[in-house]
Amino acid sequence: MVTPSEIQVEAEFEEVAAKKPWGQVCKDLMRKQPLGTFGLAIVLVMIVTAIFADYIAPHDPIQEDFSAMFAEPGHESYPLGTDEFGRDILSRLVHGSRTALMVGFICAIVGATLGMVIGVASAFFGGLFDLLLQRVLDVFMAFPLIILALAVVATLGPGIQNVMIAIIIPFVPQCARVVRSNALAIREIPYVDAARALGFSNSRIILRHMVPNVMAPYLIMLTTFLGQAILLEASLSFLGLGVQDPIPAWGLMLTNASEFFEGSPWLAIYPGVAISLSVFGFNLFGDAVRDTLDPKLRSR
């Protein structure tokens, strides 16, 4: 019943994409996305720093040394100087990366994932459900990110969990909105109807058949959220609503530095550089991911 010619043509199409060695993959990536590779490098350095913070940091980040308060950078045992309690800036930066990354990843992943499921569900059910849900999301989107986060922290109180909740809440509608528009297009493709015709439950269709098809916008939102979350956490901590002393966090270091900035500028400069560099790295990486996943922007 099968014609031999059909089979042969099929066979030829296969295994076109043979597996490339890792080195080649890296080289291709560097050539096609030089900035993205740079961003990825920053992100990787940060991750390694965060994981091995205990080994990399020369001192205990909360160990106070009253014989070396406000030590200037270049001090023999404190290369980046110390703060008002004589705590090592370098060690606090290294340990601070843990806070930043933890908040960044947890918030980005939870926020984007919740948003994706809500967005796909909204598109799938459509009708009144979609209309009402979108209006609720509109309300959330009406607030600027930082104001909404501030309001949430003000209600829940400071602390790292509450900060994460405060960052996740504004992320959800953003991702839901983007994913919904993609899911609306996917909903019209016959395989969704085919899945319904096979008698699958709504949750199964949403999670197993539609969600994998919106991975591209999801990953784009996720990578954008990473940088944003780090920045938001730093902002909230800077305003005194986020992570509390003595936990090392970059935003918190900036707050403390503001009092002594004129005499000891390094207190502010190094955490400021750390925040900027990490957000920069995540954004570059995010842009590269978007360029790769969005077929409209793909040049080759």
Added chain:
Amino acid sequence: MGALLEIDNLQTHFFTSGGTVKAVDGVSYDVNAGETVAVVGESGSGKSVTALSILRLIPKPPGEIVGGEIRFQGKNLAFCSEEEIRDIRGKDISMIFQEPMTSLNPVLSIGMQLTEPMLAHLPGMTEEAAKEKAVKLLEMVGINEPRRRIDQYPHHLSGGMRQRVMIAMSLACEPKLIIADEPTTALDVTIQAQILELMKNLTREMGVAMIIITHNLGVVARYADRVNVMYAGRIVETGKAADIYHRPRHPYTLALLKSVPRMDQPRQEKLDPVEGQPPDLTRLDGGCSFRPRCKFAEDRCAKSFPELEEMGEDHYSACFRSKEALSEIEL
């Protein structure tokens, strides 16, 4: 003992801003176990909507089944609960769609898509057993190296292969009825015959009934036991395939048959298309809806809609003039 599926005076309407579209307006037909029934008609004649209504896949709103019954093994599908219909979908009644290129999910492997309905519908089915069955199914529908294919994705397969996979999926839970909505329209002509042959053989072997929706009369002649001709949401003629093909009694059926080239007849001078457009379904009057395009139309056609009348054994036509003007036609 009734038929496997009985559709009784089904009415599916779409409530749009432009008015109520009576897409299906009082359709009745039966499908017996193991029988192949063709539903023929132009685009917009309501043949697909009837099929989607059986599985309650009409998008709601705007569509809604407003009247009639769809009895499948005695159960009324038109108004049963969402859970009940979900149990029947894919298990007792499965569907093959028109577009094989987009009816398979591009991000799930063939194997996953084949085993999923079995795992969802058949209690006690293990993943191993389902995978074995999937290999067998692929073999049955004529796909080579099924063990390797099972890990491949839809983009590895051609349109014809994908439609074979769709057929395998529809057979996975051993349904009693398969609804094929223009299963070959999107395929190359050479593949069309293969796919139809395959479907015919498999349904015959497994004793599965099939509703085949098509606008291709060649398909009808060869593969269907019985034919329902639909026009503007109603059945205008129904009968055995041979009767419809050789002794059409409704002017629309006659016009359809004359509009396609026939290999079993001497060559005609030229083809005779059905002139005009199908009617606007929001603006149907009380009369026969084929009247504006009909060569046999009379004054009485505008006054009331002709009911189905018996023309011969198991052969019905809904035309006032079937018995007089059309009774002698032999094609």
